[in-house]
Amino acid sequence: MDDGYDPRAIERKWQARWRDEGTYEVDNDDPRPPFYCLCMYPYPSGAAHQGHVRNYTFGDLIVRHKTMAGHAVLSPMGFDSFGLPAENAAIKTGVHPRPFTDDRIAQLKASIERLGAVYDWRREVRSHDPSYMRWTQWIFLRLLEVGLAYRRRAPVNWCPGCQTVLANEQVLADGTCERSGDVVTKRDLEQWFFRITAYADQLLDDLDGLDWPERVKTMQRNWIGRSEGAEFDLAVDGRPEVTVRVFTTRPDTTFGMTYAVLAPEHPLVGELTTADQAEEVGAFVARVATESEVERQTTEGPVDKRGVFTGSHVVNPFNGKAVPVYLADYVLMGYGTGAIMAVPGEDQRDWDFAAAYGLPVIRTVAPPEGWKGEAYTGDGPAINSEWLDGLAKDEAVAKAIDWLEERGIGRRTVNYRLRDWLLSRQRFWGCPIPVVYCPDHGVVAVPDDQLPVLAPDDVEFRPTGESPLKSHEGFLTTTCPTCGGPATRETDTMDTFVDSSWYFLRFTDAANDQAPFDPAVAAHWLPVDQYIGGIEHAILHLMYARFFTKALADLGVAPKDLREPFARLFTQGMIRMGGSKMSKSKGNLVDPSGYFDTVGADALRLFHLFVGPPADDFDWTDQTDEIVNGCARYLARVWRLATGQVTPVEGTQPVDDLVHATHRLIARVDDDYERWSYNTAVAACMEFTNLVYRHVQSGASGLEVDAAVDSLLLLLAPMTPHITAELWERRKGDGALVHAEAWPEADPALAVVARETMIVQVNGKVRDRIDVAADVGEAEMQRLALASPRVEAALEGRTPARVVTRPPNLVNLVVTR
RNA sequence: GCCCGGAUGGCGGAACGGUAGACGCGGAGGACUCAAAAUCCUUUGUCCGAAAGGGCGUGCGGGUUCGAAUCCCGCUCCGGGCACCA
Numbered sequence: 080m081d082d083g084y085d086p087r088a089i090e091r092k093w094q095a096r097w098r099d100e101g102t103y104e105v106d107n108d109d110p111r112p113p114f115y116c117l118c119m120y121p122y123p124s125g126a127a128h129q130g131h132v133r134n135y136t137f138g139d140l141i142v143r144h145k146t147m148a149g150h151a152v153l154s155p156m157g158f159d160s161f162g163l164p165a166e167n168a169a170i171k172t173g174v175h176p177r178p179f180t181d182d183r184i185a186q187l188k189a190s191i192e193r194l195g196a197v198y199d200w201r202r203e204v205r206s207h208d209p210s211y212m213r214w215t216q217w218i219f220l221r222l223l224e225v226g227l228a229y230r231r232r233a234p235v236n237w238c239p240g241c242q243t244v245l246a247n248e249q250v251l252a253d254g255t256c257e258r259s260g261d262v263v264t265k266r267d268l269e270q271w272f273f274r275i276t277a278y279a280d281q282l283l284d285d286l287d288g289l290d291w292p293e294r295v296k297t298m299q300r301n302w303i304g305r306s307e308g309a310e311f312d313l314a315v316d317g318r319p320e321v322t323v324r325v326f327t328t329r330p331d332t333t334f335g336m337t338y339a340v341l342a343p344e345h346p347l348v349g350e351l352t353t354a355d356q357a358e359e360v361g362a363f364v365a366r367v368a369t370e371s372e373v374e375r376q377t378t379e380g381p382v383d384k385r386g387v388f389t390g391s392h393v394v395n396p397f398n399g400k401a402v403p404v405y406l407a408d409y410v411l412m413g414y415g416t417g418a419i420m421a422v423p424g425e426d427q428r429d430w431d432f433a434a435a436y437g438l439p440v441i442r443t444v445a446p447p448e449g450w451k452g453e454a455y456t457g458d459g460p461a462i463n464s465e466w467l468d469g470l471a472k473d474e475a476v477a478k479a480i481d482w483l484e485e486r487g488i489g490r491r492t493v494n495y496r497l498r499d500w501l502l503s504r505q506r507f508w509g510c511p512i513p514v515v516y517c518p519d520h521g522v523v524a525v526p527d528d529q530l531p532v533l534a535p536d537d538v539e540f541r542p543t544g545e546s547p548l549k550s551h552e553g554f555l556t557t558t559c560p561t562c563g564g565p566a567t568r569e570t571d572t573m574d575t576f577v578d579s580s581w582y583f584l585r586f587t588d589a590a591n592d593q594a595p596f597d598p599a600v601a602a603h604w605l606p607v608d609q610y611i612g613g614i615e616h617a618i619l620h621l622m623y624a625r626f627f628t629k630a631l632a633d634l635g636v637a638p639k640d641l642r643e644p645f646a647r648l649f650t651q652g653m654i655r656m657g658g659s660k661m662s663k664s665k666g667n668l669v670d671p672s673g674y675f676d677t678v679g680a681d682a683l684r685l686f687h688l689f690v691g692p693p694a695d696d697f698d699w700t701d702q703t704d705e706i707v708n709g710c711a712r713y714l715a716r717v718w719r720l721a722t723g724q725v726t727p728v729e730g731t732q733p734v735d736d737l738v739h740a741t742h743r744l745i746a747r748v749d750d751d752y753e754r755w756s757y758n759t760a761v762a763a764c765m766e767f768t769n770l771v772y773r774h775v776q777s778g779a780s781g782l783e784v785d786a787a788v789d790s791l792l793l794l795l796a797p798m799t800p801h802i803t804a805e806l807w808e809r810r811k812g813d814g815a816l817v818h819a820e821a822w823p824e825a826d827p828a829l830a831v832v833a834r835e836t837m838i839v840q841v842n843g844k845v846r847d848r849i850d851v852a853a854d855v856g857e858a859e860m861q862r863l864a865l866a867s868p869r870v871e872a873a874l875e876g877r878t879p880a881r882v883v884t885r886p887p888n889l890v891n892l893v894v895t896r
Numbered sequence: 897g898c899c900c901g902g903a904u905g906g907c908g909g910a911a912c913g914g915u916a917g918a919c920g921c922g923g924a925g926g927a928c929u930c931a932a933a934a935u936c937c938u939u940u941g942u943c944c945g946a947a948a949g950g951g952c953g954u955g956c957g958g959g960u961u962c963g964a965a966u967c968c969c970g971c972u973c974c975g976g977g978c979a980c981c982a
Contacts, residue, residue, distance in 0.1 A: 083934095294900055294977075301899075301978050308982080327982060340982090385980095409980040419982045427897090428980060496981055617977085689920070691909060695902090696975080702907060705921055712934095713920085719935090728936065759910070762919035769919095776936085838915045843963040845915060869949095883962050889914050893962045 084718035086679025086711075089805040094192055102818070103142065103197040107587070107600050109151035115604045116141045117583055117645075119612030119620070120157040120204075123183040124164065127190035128668045129654050129687075129699070130613065136684045137651060137693055137757070138611050139196040143797035144752060147822040153604050154197065155586035157204035158184050161575045163241060166508040169540040176508040177536075180207060193675045194684065195800050202589040206510070206578035211585065213531035214595035215578055216513040218627075220524050221634050223514070227274045228502075230522060235501060237266040243505045244270060271503040271512060271571065275626045279303055279495045281642070282625055291648040292694070295617045302618050304496025309480045310416060311489025313339055313393035315351065316401040323347060323393055323404070326415030326494060329425060330483065331475035333397045334464040335443035336420040337433065339404045340386070342412040343367040351404055353390025360406065363387040367408050385409060386432060395420075396488050397479075398465070407432060415494050423454060430454040444472065500623065502574045507534060507547045509572030517559035517566040526560050532568070546570045579620055580627035583607055583644055584637060595636065602638035610645040613653065621645070649755060652696040669699055674707060681799035682711035688757040688798055713765060714802055717795070720772055721788050721806040731777040734770055738783065739829055741767075741790045746825035748794045757798070764795055785810075793823050839864040840891040841873040857884045864890040 097103065118138040121131060142154040165176035165183075184205065191198075204211050222228040236245040240259030250256065250263050275282075283303045286296045308328035315321040323339065341348060343364045352360045363386075386407035394401050409428055410419055423433035424442035430453045433440055445462045446455040461467040467475045483489035503512060511532045513525040525532055535554050538547040548554050548570040559566040581595065587604045588596035612620075628644040631637035656669070674683040686707045691697055719725055734740070744767045751760035771787050789810070796803040796817045807817035832853055837860060839847040847869040851860065861882055864870055870892065879892040 297900060298977055304978090304981065306981070325982085329982080407980090409982090411981070414981045416982095421982085426982070428982080494981075496978095614976085689908090695909095697908085700907085702921065706908070709920055715934095726936075731937095758908090759919080762910075765919055836915070840914080840963070843914090843961095848915065881962065883914090885914065889963090891914080891962050 082722060082724065084715045084802070086681060086714075086801070087676065090193070090195060090675075090680050090801045093801045093804045094195060097195075097197050098192070098200075101199075101201075103146070103152070103154055104199045104201055105151050105153055107603060111149060111151035113153065113604055114145045114150035114609075115153045115587075115607045116145065116609045117153075117155065117586075117607045117611070119610070119616060120159050120579065120582055121187060122159045122162055122164075123180060123187045125183050126186045127194065127671055129671060131187075131191070132194060132671050132683060133651055133654060133687045133693075134611060134613070135191060135194055135196040136687045137649070138609075139194070139684075139800070140688070140752075140757070140797040141609055141611075142197060143800060143818055144822065147793070147796065147818060147820060149821070153586070154199055155202040155204075155589070156191065156198040156200070157202075157582055157586070158187070158206065159575060159579050159582075160184060160205045160207040161509045161572075161578055163506065163508070166506055166540065169508070173540070175536060177207065180508075190671060190675075193672070193680055195680045197800075202586050204582055204585050204589055206575065206582070207508075209531050209533055210592070211578070211582075212510045212533070214585065215510045215573070215581070216525070216530045216532060217527060218581060218595060218631065218636065219573065219577070220513060220527065220530075221636060222273065222630060223524060225634065227277065227630055228271060229274065230269060230271050232267060232269050233272075233501075234265045234267050235270055236263045237268075238263050244268065244501060244503065270501050271573075273500040273502055273626070275500045275623070276495060276497055278626050278629050279305065279497050280493075281629055282497075282622065285625075285643055289643060289648070290646060292650050295614070295621070295648065295650060298617045299622055302497065302622065305493060306495075307491075307493050309483060309489050310492045311396065311483045313396065313420065315404075316392035316394050321347070321350060323351075323418050324416045325418045325420045326492065327420055329422065329476070330479040330489075331461060331464075331467060331470075331472060332422045332425045332443045333395065333420060333479060334467065335422040335424045335441040336395050336397075336402055337423060337439045337441060338402045338421045338436075339393050340407045340410045340419050340421055340432075341389070341404065342410040342417040343406050343408060344412040345406075345417045347418075348389070348406060351389045351391040356388060356390035359387050360389060363406060386436065388436075396483075396486075403438070405432075405436070413498070414496070425454055425456055427454040427456070443467075500574075500626075502577055503571035504574055505546050505570075506572055507538060507540065509575060510578060511548070511572050512569045514569045515557055515559060515566040516569065517561065517564060519564060520559055520561045523559055523561050523566070529560075534572075546572065548572075576619060576623050580623045581631065583610075583624070584628075584631070598636065598638045602641065605638070605641055606643055606646040608646055610648045612648075612650065614650040615653075617650065621648070649693070651693050652691075654697050654699055656699045678707060678711035679714075679801070681802050682707060682714055685710040685714065685761060685799055689761040691758055693755050693757055713768070714799060716772065717768060717791070718802065718806065720768065720775065721792060721810065725772060725775045727778050728776040731773055733777040733779045734774040736833065737771065737774060737787050739832060740770055741787050742825045742827075742829040743832070745790065745794065745823050746827075746830050749825060752797075760794075761798065764791060767791060790823055792817060793820055796820075835887045837863070837887060838889055839867060839870050840889070841870060842893060843891060844873075846870050846873045851887055853887055855887045857886055860884055860886060860890050864892065 116138060118134050142152050145152045160180050165180045168174065168179050169176045219228060236250050238245050238256040238259060238261055240256060240261035245256060245263060255261060256263050283300060283305055286299055289296065306328050308326060309330040310324055310326050312322035312324050315323065323341065325339065348364065386405045389404045389406060391404045392401040393404055410417065421429040421432065423429040423438065423440045425444055430440065441463055443461055443464045444455055444459045446459060458472040461470050461475045467478060470478060480491045484491065511534055513530060513532045515523050515525060517523050534548055535551055538551050540547055555567050555570065557566055557568050558564065584596050584601050584605065588600045591597060624644050628637060628641060632639055632641045671683060689710060690706060744763055747763045748760045751757065751763065768791060771784065775784060792803045792807055800818065803817050808815050834850055835853050837849045837851045838845050839849065847867040849863050849867065851863065861884060874892065874894060877894040880895050881893040883891040883893065
């Protein structure tokens with residue numbers, strides 16, 4: 080066949096045209112209604128992999144569809160170009176991270192273009208570009224001014240493999256580094272933090288208004304971990320001037336306190352340890368200090384090794400009774416007050432500890448009849464609690480807190496699991512933190528007009544645990560902006576999540592050199608109407624970006640009423656191979672370029688849309704290539720149909736309602752696009768293609784066929800842009816652009832069907848199928864049903880006791896058995 | 897341990913409480929061809945049956961309903977998140 084489908088040629092042609100003509104560039108004053116569609120900007124790890132292909136296929140579909148539907152669609156792309164791999168490569172090969180990164184960006188960009196995904200490249204941002212770094216640093220300084228960035232000495236997570244500290248969010252539940260897998264240890268270091276905890280309540284409450292996957296919202300809620308309760312003081316027995324403050328979510332159970340526990344690191348440990356217990360306590364504290372997080376957090380092993388008696392007692396303010404004070408490693412200094420009252424009757428950990436140390440148990444909530452468990456944490460009437468007796472849990476909690484507040488012993492309080500965001504990194508390939516240290520003036524911000532602070536290129540890359548900047552005299556030594564005296568620069572750089580916490584704002588106004596972006600312009604586009612990315616960012620990136628948006632809005636940098644950056648979020652499923660996520664580090668990537676060279680980008684895109692629900696994970700197997708080939712075969716079929724190369728087949732009957740079928744297809748694809756059901760949208764198009772194909776095989780041609788094929792091409796245009804653009808141009812003449820056409824509209828009057836299949840059931844079992852008019856009445860349906868010989872046989876002479884009729888598809892005859 | 901998902905042919909997957917298995921892959925048979933590829937046609941859950949037709953079928957056990965893959969209760973297995981958070 081001379082005029083076959085040649086994906087490589089047409090894909091090259093159209094990609095060049097979209098690029099050269101700036102087809103998807105959009106200006107900020109575009110009068111069409113704005114729509115901001117964004118895929119999470121990638122870390123440039125080289126050429127695109129199938130995860131990128133999947134992500135950008137979904138994004139590009141939306142960009143093209145919304146454009147055809149009449150929107151001005153903002154579709155930007157950039158690169159999250161700071162990060163460890165480039166620096167690790169530098170240590171290994173000596174190549175500076177910048178050319179290494181630029182080279183990988185070029186590769187990734189080229190494969191994104193070969194996919195046919197279109198962006199307004201004028202707005203491209205790169206985290207490591209000085210014009211972007213300048214504003215990242217500027218934003219840091221604004222946060223510093225209002226105290227949302229601060230520096231303190233803190234026990235931090237140290238990864239020996241990465242030779243840097245990590246944020247809590249980067250340490251996995253088993254105590255290992257999410258990147259290197261090394262066991263993370265604790266170190267006491269001066270570090271920079273963002274006060275994300277100041278926004279804990281807002282970050283929690285505003286989740287409710289977001290059109291996000293429920294599981295992502297749940298993950299964030301769990302991460303923030305809000306718990307309400309009370310703090311109060313326990314006076315040390317015999318020394319009323321010394322008090323221990325405890326936090327509890329169950330102040331209603333205080334009458335059941337039989338001991339109290341401090342974290343081993345608690346500042347009062349020395350104060351409370353009596354002489355005769357000093358040796359034992361000292362040994363315990365020393366042992367816990369040398370334990371890694373993993374060892375400490377394990378729930379394995381004997382409980383009786385996990386605590387020690389201090390020798391002191393504290394007084395329960397509710398009943399005046401003294402109880403012993405223990406240290407235990409299961410109480411954490413970093414949560415609440417680092418000290419607890421222990422109520423074994425209503426807390427299983429306390430129960431276990433009490434059992435191991437021979438401490439008494441007093442139940443203060445009556446467990447249900449027949450309760451066989453140990454600690455009972457449920458609701459029930461209070462017992463053994465004097466003036467709380469008989470109250471339900473909520474009432475007792477409220478009354479207990481009131482009691483504490485009235486006496487000035489304690490107060491109602493809220494605790495969060497969320498910690499402040501540790502942002503400093505002892506690495507080179509990141510955005511420098513723009514402060515200097517002056518012997519006289521302490522921490523001094525680098526003035527705005529001296530930004531960006533850039534790292535020098537002539538550094539040595541060595542895995543020393545400190546930034547290479549620390550050993551670069553030229554960078555390190557500077558003068559104090561305040562007094563002009565000698566000073567040293569901060570050599571730590573920022574976590575790369577800082578870069579990605581505001582890039583979506585920069586896209587709206589990427590060339591601005593007076594401000595990170597104009598708030599009015601940002602207000603025009605934001606919040607992002609559709610954000611698309613991987614589930615792996617459910618906590619880290621999405622929480623940080625929300626925090627930045629709120630903080631910047633409060634600072635007046637971002638629009639004041641912009642409380643959330645991403646109105647609608649879609650998290651695509653992972654692509655797995657052999658049971659694990661496809662990734663470069665696992666070495667199980669399937670390179671898309673081979674597909675671009677053979678079946679073409681359109682077929683690969685169609686495959687990703689067709690293979691299953693976008694939110695579900697997908698297993699790449701030996702059979703996967705067959706499905707990709709099937710998609711290529713389908714496109715070749717569309718090609719033949721649209722170029723008049725369908726061979727007539729003797730005896731094929733024409734289809735009689737092509738117009739109706741067309742409108743039904745439009746309605747269906749619309750619905751499927753709306754609910755992210757692309758796999759069924761593709762299936763509907765395939766089904767329709769088969770219908771039109773059969774029609775043409777019968778020898779039919781003419782306006783009806785042309786209209787059907789045109790509609791099909793319009794509906795496929797967002798999914799497979801190259802082939803549809805080429806076919807449209809061939810059918811409509813030079814200059815005709817399918818993606819400039821209006822999105823087709825389904826006419827409800829034409830989407831109806833004339834005939835329907837009525838099913839007849841006897842006792843819910845299908846016994847016959849009868850072709851009926853779509854507007855058939857109930858009486859007629861019942862007449863037809865009873866007239867059916869098959870139904871008659873199934874009734875076996877019985878008369879239906881009841882008839883359920885659902886026009887026009889169902890009659891159910893119910894007979895008693 | 898707690899909280900979310902999920903389980904449907906040989907495979908990926910469809911199915912507002914109303915025809916289970918759309919669409920595709922793979923398989924079988926056929927047309928075209930010297931032959932192959934490509935293309936086109938037919939067929940394809942399973943069991944009984946020559947056929948007509950019928951039985952059985954959505955992880956397991958119950959329930960609600962005229963009617964359940966779908967809703968409810970109780971399990972099993974798989975995936976994910978959180979996990980000494982007081």
